[in-house]
Amino acid sequence: MGxxxxxxxxxxxxxxxxxxxIIGKAAAIFDGKEAVFTQSYGPEARGGASSSSVVVDEERxxxxxxxxxxxxxxxxxxxxNKRIGMLKPGGTLVYDSDLVKIDERAxxxxxxxxxxxxxxxxxxxxKRIVAxxxxxxxxxxxxxxxxxxxxxxxxxxxVPRKFREVNEKAFELGYSYLDWRE
Amino acid sequence: MNPGMHFLxxxxxxxxxxxxxxxxxFAGYPITPSTEIAEHMAYRLPQxxxxxxxxxxxxxxxAAIIGASWGGMKAMTATSGPGFSLMQxxxxxxxxxxxxxxxxxxxxxxxxxxxPTLVGQGDVxxxxxxxxxxxxxxxxxxxSPQECFDLTVRAFNLSEKYRVPVILLMDECVGHMYxxxxxxxxxxxxxRKKPLEDKRDYLPFLPKEDLVxxxxxxxxxxxxxxxxxxxxxxxxxxxxxxxxxxxxxxxxEKIRVxxxxxxxxxxxxxxxxxxxxxxxxxxxxxxxxxxxxxRKRGIRVGLFRLKTIxxxxxxxxxxxxxxxxxIVVPEINYGQLVLEVERVCKGGEVHLIPKMGGRVxxxxxxxxxxINLNR
Numbered sequence: 396m397g398x399x400x401x402x403x404x405x406x407x408x409x410x411x412x413x414x415x416x417i418i419g420k421a422a423a424i425f426d427g428k429e430a431v432f433t434q435s436y437g438p439e440a441r442g443g444a445s446s447s448s449v450v451v452d453e454e455r456x457x458x459x460x461x462x463x464x465x466x467x468x469x470x471x472x473x474x475x476n477k478r479i480g481m482l483k484p485g486g487t488l489v490y491d492s493d494l495v496k497i498d499e500r501a502x503x504x505x506x507x508x509x510x511x512x513x514x515x516x517x518x519x520x521x522k523r524i525v526a527x528x529x530x531x532x533x534x535x536x537x538x539x540x541x542x543x544x545x546x547x548x549x550x551x552x553x554v555p556r557k558f559r560e561v562n563e564k565a566f567e568l569g570y571s572y573l574d575w576r577e
Numbered sequence: 578m579n580p581g582m583h584f585l586x587x588x589x590x591x592x593x594x595x596x597x598x599x600x601x602x603f604a605g606y607p608i609t610p611s612t613e614i615a616e617h618m619a620y621r622l623p624q625x626x627x628x629x630x631x632x633x634x635x636x637x638x639x640a641a642i643i644g645a646s647w648g649g650m651k652a653m654t655a656t657s658g659p660g661f662s663l664m665q666x667x668x669x670x671x672x673x674x675x676x677x678x679x680x681x682x683x684x685x686x687x688x689x690x691x692x693p694t695l696v697g698q699g700d701v702x703x704x705x706x707x708x709x710x711x712x713x714x715x716x717x718x719x720x721s722p723q724e725c726f727d728l729t730v731r732a733f734n735l736s737e738k739y740r741v742p743v744i745l746l747m748d749e750c751v752g753h754m755y756x757x758x759x760x761x762x763x764x765x766x767x768x769r770k771k772p773l774e775d776k777r778d779y780l781p782f783l784p785k786e787d788l789v790x791x792x793x794x795x796x797x798x799x800x801x802x803x804x805x806x807x808x809x810x811x812x813x814x815x816x817x818x819x820x821x822x823x824x825x826x827x828x829x830e831k832i833r834v835x836x837x838x839x840x841x842x843x844x845x846x847x848x849x850x851x852x853x854x855x856x857x858x859x860x861x862x863x864x865x866x867x868x869x870x871x872r873k874r875g876i877r878v879g880l881f882r883l884k885t886i887x888x889x890x891x892x893x894x895x896x897x898x899x900x901x902x903x904i905v906v907p908e909i910n911y912g913q914l915v916l917e918v919e920r921v922c923k924g925g926e927v928h929l930i931p932k933m934g935g936r937v938x939x940x941x942x943x944x945x946x947x948i949n950l951n952r
Contacts, residue, residue, distance in 0.1 A: 424582055
C-alpha cells in the first residue's frame with residue numbers, strides 16, 4: 396500500500412476535524428496500521444475554513460502532514476477551490492454535491508464522487524451535523540485503505556453514547572448510497 | 578486512561594505521562610499551543626485526588642509548582658514561548674533551591690507573541706540559558722505523541738533524581754499531531770531521596786556522593802530553610818566567595834558528571850554516512866523522510882536525533898560526525914542548536930537549514946539541500 400494521504404476540508408462546524416480523527420483512529424487502533432492525524436490550527440471559528448488530514452502507512456509515518464492527498468474530501472466551494480490543486484494526479488475526489496461545483500481542475504482525479512451528504516443527513520436523519528459521518532460511511536465503501544468494520548467501530552467509539560444510533564444510521568446511509576441513490 | 582493502545586495528541590499524551598508517573602499538582606496559565614495539557618490535567622487530576630490550579634500568570638505558576646514540590650508533590654506546569662519567558666526567574670529559583678519540577682514548553686512562532694497557533698523551535702537556547710547565572714539544566718525533546726508520554730515520565734524521574742527543574746521542550750507540530758500511544762500498566766518511578774530519622778543533625782543542602790542532597794519536606798519535622806540567596810549546607814544565606822564557589826560548582830557538576838546517564842539520542846544509519854543530519858522535534862520526522870529519499874538516490878545520509886538537547890550530547894555527536902563531510906541542521910528558527918553542533922563537530926562542514934513562517938520544513942526542501950551538497 397505505502398503512504399496514503401487523506402485530506403478533509405470544509406468549514407468549521409461540519410465535523411471536518413472529527414472525521415479526520417475517526418479515520419486516524421480506525422487505521423491506527425482498529426486496523427493496526429500506522430497513522431498520523433493533524434488538523435489545520437489557527438484562529439478559526441464556526442463558519443471559517445477548516446481542514447484535517449490523515450496519513451496512513453504500513454511503516455511508521457515520518458513526515459506527518461499530507462502534501463498530495465490520494466483522497467480529497469471537500470464539503471465547501473472554498474475548500475474545493477483551495478485544495479483541488481494539491482490532489483495527487485490519479486487520486487480520488489469526493490465532494491458534497493449540493494455545496495460544491497467542480498470544474499475542469501477535477502480532471503486530474505481518476506475517480507470522482509459527488510454525494511449530497513448534508514442533504515441526506517438533514518432529510519433522512521433530521522440532523523445535518525452528521526453529514527461528516529455520512530461521508531465516512533461512503534468512504535468505507537469506496538476506499539480500500541481502511542476497512543468498514545474499523546471505521547464503524549471508530550465512529551461508535553468516538554461519538555457521544557447517546558448519539559450512537561443516529562451516527563450509525565448516517566454511516567450506513569453513506570455506505571449504501573451508491574445502491575439507493577436515484 | 579486505561580493501559581493499552583490509544584490514539585492521542587502529543588499534548589494529551591504528555592498530560593497522561595505526568596499522571597502515570599505520579600504528578601498530582603499542576604499550576605498553569607493556559608496558552609496556545611499548550612492549552613490541551615492544562616485542559617487535560619484539569620480533567621484528570623481531580624480523578625486521582627490531585628490538584629489543578631489555574632494561576633493568575635506564569636510567574637505565579639512557576640512559583641506554585643516550586644512550593645508544591647517542597648510540600649511533597651510531583652508538580653508541573655505547561656506553557657509556550659511568552660509564558661516560558663515569564664517563568665525564567667523562578668526556573669532559576671528552582672535550580673538554586675534544587676527543587677524537582679517539570680516545565681513543559683510547547684514552542685510556537687516567536688519572538689514575542691509571534692505566531693500563537695503555529696510551530697517554532699526558537700526557545701532552544703532560552704531553555705539552556707534563560708535564567709541568570711551559571712547553572713546546568715536538563716531539557717528533553719520528543720518527536721511523537723508516544724515520546725511525549727515517555728519523555729514526560731523521564732522528565733519527572735530525572736528531576737527527582739538530580740533535584741533540578743527539567744524542561745520538556747515540545748513544539749506545536751508534535752503537541753497537536755495524533756498518533757498511536759501505548760500506555761503501559763506501570764511506568765518506572767523515581768522518587769527523591771529523603772533524609773533518615775536523624776532530625777537533629779540534618780543538613781538540607783549537604784550533598785551525598787552523587788552531589789545531590791537528600792530532600793526533607795516542609796512539615797516533616799526537619800529544620801529546613803530554602804532561599805534563592807547563595808546558601809550553606811544548612812540552607813542559610815552565606816553570601817561569601819567560598820560558599821558561592823562551592824554551591825555553584827556543585828549545581829553544575831551534579832549534572833555534568835552524570836551526563837552520560839542523562840543524554841539520549843537515536844542514531845539512524847550512522848555507520849556509512851557521508852552526510853549527517855542533526856535534528857530534534859518535528860524536523861527530525863521530516864529529515865527521516867528526506868533521508869529515505871536521499872538513500873534511494875545513492876546519497877549516504879545518516880540521522881542523529883537528539884532526545885535530550887540539554888545537556889548536549891557532545892561526545893556522542895563528535896563520534897557520530899567524525900567521518901562525515903557535511904553536517905546538516907534543520908531547525909524551525911534562524912540558527913540555535915547549530916551553534917552547539919559547530920562547537921562540537923570538528924571534521925565536516927556544518928550547514929544550517931533555517932525555517933521561519935510557522936511551518937515545518939517540507940521533505941523536498943531538505944532533500945534538495947542534500948542533493949545540492951552532493952553535486
